[in-house]
Amino acid sequence: MDALQLKRQLITFTELLFREGFLDEQFHQLQQLQDEKNPNFVVEVVSLFFEDSERLLNELAKALDQQNVDYKKVDAHVHQLKGSSSSIGAQRVQRVCIVFRNYCNEKNVEGCLKCLQQLKHEYAIVKTKLEALFSLEQQILAAGG
C-alpha cells in the first residue's frame, strides 16, 4: 500500500475510534501538541498511560482480593486511572472509572469487581486500537508519507 492509501486508512480508522467513543477530543488535543520538536509526543504519553494502567489494574485486583477491602485505596487507584485516561482521551476507560468510584462509595464489592472486569476489557481494546493507530503511522512514515 502506498502512503496515500495508508493515510486514508488512518483517517478512516481514527474517525471510527472517535465515533465509537474509544477516544475523545482530548486525544485530538494531544495530536495537536505534537510537533517537530517532539515528534513522538503522543506515543510517549500513551506509553506512559499503558504502563500506568497496567500497574493500576494489578493493584486493583490485589486490593479487591482482600478479606477486608480497603475502599479508600481502591478509590485512590481508580481516581488515578480516571485521571490518566481522561488526560489521553481514553473515554470508555474513563467512563468505567466513574461508575467504579460510585461502587467504591457504596462499598459494593461485587459492583467493584464487575467494573474491574470492564476496565480490563476496555483497556485491552483501547490499547489494541492505539497500537494499531501507531502502527499505521509508522507505515506511513516508512512509505515516505
Place this chain on the structure above:
Amino acid sequence: MGMAAAESQFHVLAVDDSLIDRKLIEKLLKTSSYQVTTVDSGSKALEFLGFREEEEQSSSSDSPSVSSNNHQICPSGVLNFPWNHQEVEVNLIITDYCMPGMTGYDLLKKIKESSSLRNIPVVIMSSENVPSRISRCLEEGAEEFFLKPVQLSDLHRLRHHMMRTKKQEKQENQEEEGESENKAEVQPQSSHQAQQQSNNSSSSSSSSNKRKAMDEGLSPDRTRPRYSNGVTTAV
C-alpha cells in the same frame, strides 16, 4: 530588571503527582512559550521556591540560603534545581489539587502565607468539578481554577496574571481599584473555562466577568476569575 524583563520568557512551576499530567502540562506550557519546571509534590515545589519555614516566621531574612546538602533527584526524572532561590524566578505556579501529602490547596495556603512567595500567582487544576472546592481555592487566593484535562486555550489566560504581577512588583499596590467589592460568596458563573468554549471574548484582561474578593488580606486588585460550573463529566 526593567519592563524589558516582562517581555522575556516567563517561568512556570508546575506541580502534579501524575507523571502523565506532568508531561502534558509541560508540553502545554512549552507550546505556550513558557519556561517550565515540573515537580511531583507540594513539598518539592516549596523547596524549589526556596521556602524556608524558619525564615518566614522570623520574616526578616530575604537573603538567599543555599542548601548544599540536598541534591535529590525527583524520581520522576525532573531536573536538578538550583537551591539558591534568588537565581530562579518563578512567575506562576500551576498545581494539581489532589496530591498525596500536601494537596494543591495546602500548597496554595503556604504560598499565600509566605511573605516572599505570596505575590506569585497560583493556579489550581483538578479533574473534579466541585464548586465548594473551587470557591475555597479562589478565596484562598488562587487566580484560576482549571478543570483537567487542561487545554491550550486555558493557558492563554496565564500571561495576564504573570504580567500583572510583574507590574505590581514595580509599583507596590498603586493600581487603581477598578471594581467594587463583592460578597465573599463566590457563585457559579456561566461561561469561561468550558473546554469547548475557548473563544470567550472577555478572557484575560480585567473585565466584568471577574469578581473581587472581599477578603482584607488580599491586595485590592486581586480578581476572582470565573471558573467552570457547567462542564461536568457526569460524576
